[in-house]
Amino acid sequence: MKTNGYQSMQATPLESPRRPRILFIDAYDSFANNIVALVQESLNADVEIIRIDDPRYSNTGDLGLSHLAFLNFLSNFDAIIAGPGPGTVNNDKDVGLIKKLWQLDDADVLPILGICLGFQSLAANFGSKIERLRVPRHGIVSNILHSNRSIFAGLGEVHATQYHSLQVNIYHPIQTSLEAVWNLWKSTDECPQLEPLAWDFDDESNGAVLMATKHTMKPFWGVQYHPESICTSDEGKKIIQNWWKEAKSWSSSHPRTRTTTTSHSYLQHITNNPGQPKEKLFKAAKHLSAACSPEDFAQIIAYGHSPNHPRLRKLSRLPPECLNVNTTRVGRLCVTDLCELLKIQTNEAIVLQSGLINGLPVANGTGRYSIIGLFVPGETLRIHYYAPQRKLQLRNDPNEILIEIMVQDVWAYLKDIMQHLKLPDGPLRDCFTPFWGGLMGYVTYEAGLQTINVAPSPPACGVVAQPDICFAYITRSIVIDHQLGDVYVQSIRGHDMEWVSHTISGIQEARDLKNPPSALGGVDFASPQHSLPHKASYVEKIRRCKESIGAGDSYELCLTDQTKITVPKIPSTTPFAWHLYKTLIEKNPAPFTAYIRMGQVGQGVNILSSSPERFMSWNRYACCECRPIKGTVKKAPGVTLADAEAILSSSKEQAENLMIVDLTRHQLHGVYGAGNVEVTKLMQVEEFETVYQLVSVVEGRPTDAEGCAAPEEDRSNGNADYVPVEYRPQPTGIEALAASLPPGSMTGAPKKRSCELLKDIENNEPRGIYAGIIGYLDVGGGGDFSVVIRTAVKWDGVADDPDEEWRIGAGGAITAQSTEDGEYEEMIAKLDSIRQIFVAPPASGRTIL
Structure with a gap:
């Protein structure tokens, strides 16, 4: 086309x-x-x-x-x-x-x-x-x-x-x-x-x-x-x-x-002169004497230097040649056990955890793997992108800016970087994990707006601008296969098998000593202050949405609002965010939970997510799967699957899901082309730990990817999951990702006009990480991202500030059939699923985790 x-x-x-x-x-x-x-x-x-x-x-x-x-x-x-x-x-x-x-x-x-x-x-x-x-x-x-x-x-x-x-x-x-x-x-x-x-x-x-x-x-x-x-x-x-x-x-x-x-x-x-300025993909660097191509950028990330930029001091990295990996049985260890063994609670880390309860079978779309991305002190590099300025940075562990350039199309630039970061050789042994190493992090809603030419909302006056894309280059990782009960220890640092073997030994020792799960440890904190959305204000926004729908400007508007939770600051030596995360996965387990701590104390971000929705995943042949979710019934005594199916068969629930399915097809058709996009599941009710949800599945495949495995399909024929560096799928998964931002389940349709309307209705307040995506770009060619919903976010404030502020976003899809009370109650129900981790028990002035 x-x-x-x-x-x-x-x-x-x-x-x-x-x-x-x-x-x-x-x-x-x-x-x-x-x-x-x-x-x-x-x-x-x-x-x-x-x-x-x-x-x-x-x-x-x-x-x-x-x-x-x-x-x-x-x-x-x-x-x-x-x-x-x-x-x-x-x-x-x-x-x-x-x-x-x-x-x-x-x-x-x-x-x-x-x-x-x-x-x-x-x-x-x-x-x-x-x-x-x-x-x-x-x-x-x-x-x-x-x-x-x-x-x-x-x-x-x-x-x-x-x-x-x-x-x-x-x-x-x-x-x-x-x-x-x-x-x-x-x-x-x-x-x-x-x-x-x-x-x-x-x-x-x-x-x-x-x-x-x-x-x-x-x-x-x-x-x-x-x-x-x-x-x-x-x-x-x-x-x-x-x-x-x-x-x-x-x-x-x-x-x-x-x-x-x-x-x-x-x-x-x-x-x-087709009407659009032909700007360069990247402009001259601010901290270097010349522009930095994606190939140079990748060289600096992977090897610590680039021959085109000798002024950069060589970083403490050895050239990656292949995947160093070893595996063992996970036994009774759970993901949080492994995290605490690796001291995640007191360090930077990114944990993408399947919300499965141990012992339950893995269902399609519930996340087969959990991934622990480890930061190497003094070494792990980060990529920051600021959407309003189109500014891309490479930063080191002390948070120094190594490279700063202006990019016209950040996703085209990242696609080229990932192509140059592909491993020249496959794993040293059989390894069927979807992530070997690469970029892990988040993309804000505002970064998504830029892909559809909607100007991102600026930060409030006096608020420090935070990156709209933030990825860490993860070279050491742990992957748990919940279906097979295996744990993989991996490194893409050159000659790093010593660390792999040492870590495997530590896991085996902990596994052999594992006792039955114990109750959560306690952390005391005073009752927080909750700043909830005012019902009258939210209802007025619902009315404005319905007026725009009635006027023909949108089919559906995904309205959101944010709640601020202020907690008296906990001593930095106490892993407060980690304890909140453990509480979250206990009270609100979900298929795609995430714990992210990036940045030094005082200038970093904490993200605690329990998302039920996979945004997009693709395997190393760029075969893509999207699982849009619209329609939720909370589990309660007496509520059966048949009851949920009856509720979710209403015209309102079906219409919401159908609109997102057609939107997802449109996005994938624009990348994969006619004949290469298929709806493999349409508006079927799936049962999860705490809810029933109306789920559809849309897949896209490159024309030359006949017979390639689905994103989570088991592989058992040697190194079949290694895709040679010479293979360049057309299109790539990153192209599908960029074409689908921001998530349609958080915008409505038609997407561009809906996002413009929502900016005005939501008073031009940035959504930030909420309504964006969390996930990874793998050096083997794959990727997987979830939608950032049911999530609490905290940016570190001023060191002497007595309080810390957490934000929780929540909302719902407004259609012509929406009712004001129904939509407000839905927003509060979603909010409470996360807010409960901050609420003090009855007759207590503090919360015990």
Whole structure:
């Protein structure tokens, strides 16, 4: 699939190409790539994408030259699809170039299919009225009535997925007076050029809603619903095929012969200037005499120096050649036992822990592995990225800045770094762990906003800016395989088997001495102060969300708020955060818990997470899996799986999950392409330790990755999990990750407009680490990240500050079906699942952990 490409602008007589050439005009929707994939698969077509505000064709101050260039551009295509998007056709900025399509002269006209917003734009340009639905239809699937003519010829039942708050009113009697006696398929006096093709009668409040139309004289068709949705029946593909059949028939009897009148020099100018500045990937370094390429950056990380930067003092690292590894049985040791054996509680560390209870079988998506990333004192390097300035830094253990550069695309830069960090050789022995070493850390919500061109919210006045991406380069790690009961001790430092063997011996000794689990040790602290979101304020935000949804600006808005918990400062010698974490995993076990302590005391961050949601994982062949979760039922006495399934089968719960599934498909289609994305599980209820949840699974695979293992599939054929350094999957998992940020379950859809709305509704307050992701980028090529929800975060403050402040974010997806009380109660319930670790027991002035 080509994006924003440009073929020769010189007009030539239209020929019949072997493959159809379709132009897709994207109105910043979050399902556009699904439509493109559907068209490519249904028609074996080449599809090119441009945006509604493409600057090559949208300049109104160039004496009409950009319009002439647009006409020349259109002459390269056989047909056009005007896509869906947020907003209303009454706002020219929301439809942009789509509006020009209906005003083409006869010599320039070509077949066009409008979908959702494109459909409404078509209808509005030929006399209809666009008005609000009484009840918006987002993620709703209904059986529509069609005429069995034109693009619906030969179709059976059509189960159509709808995402719209507005409707087309052609002044049909069935719409104006609710009379069904008049012929449903005749045009009206007010809109004589629009022939109805389909209606929806599913919602009594809305009455009859027009679902499709065709122009009676021009080759224009439109559908209100989304034929590309995973829940639209197979007739969605047949609609596209019927449209193309109609389009070819029209084109054969109306050959285009238009010739260009646009100056060659202007055409050449806009071809070479597509409207976006061609900035370098990275700029000159501040602390070095020259710019630092990703290869140089990786050399410095892995080897402690770079031949291109001799001024850097050589770091205390030996060149990595392969994975040093040994394994033993874990026995009765749990993850926290291993952590305390390694003194995690008093040092920097990153722990990504499966929330499984020992002895229970591993279920798909619950996390088979736990990973302990160890910091080597005086050696471990960190990568910091500050989104507002696009500033990337490499820092050492004393927190000195070794490199500082400006990067235009941080994810492209990180992708290249990880390619250069790949191990030249495989493990010294069989090792099937998903992580051997590499980058571990977090990505904030604001860093995700930058990937969709939404300006990140700045920190509050007087608040020190914290990194939006923070990764440590982990060279020593422990991985526990909960399914097989094995523990792996690993190092990618050169010649580090002595440390591996010493650590294995320590684990074996502790395992042999392991006693039954003991109660948590005690840490005393005074009752904290809780600053909860005010209900009236939160309800007002819910109302604003619903107003935006009703206006057609969003399908779903994932509203959040933050609670501050102030605790009298505990002496630095007491591992308070670690004890809170142990309490958290006992009271709120989850599939993807995390403990992160990064930075020296007084200038670091503590993250305690018990997330139920995996964001994305991919294996070393870049085969990717996403597990979006929307819909939760808390376990309680008498609540069975059947009860949970009944609750989660409601239209509200199903709609929330469906919207995120279609969004996830769109994101992966944009990376992996048509035919390489599959929904392997759709809205199924899964049982976890404390909740039932509505889960879907979406997978993406590179074209050349036939037969590669799924992210958590067992491997047992030698070093099959080692992917040679020469192998460069197209695309990479990092590209899929970057294309999917910020997590759709924390934004809503369409993503860009929804995030812009949420910034304003949430008073431009940064979400920070909450609503971002936590995980790793493996030197073998894999990766795994969870969504940062059910999480407490603390940044170290001033040394003499008597208190420490923890923040907990919580919220929920607001849809047209949301109730104010229900959404507020859901937010508080999620908040309390984490807040409980700070609450003092009854009749006590302190909390005992």
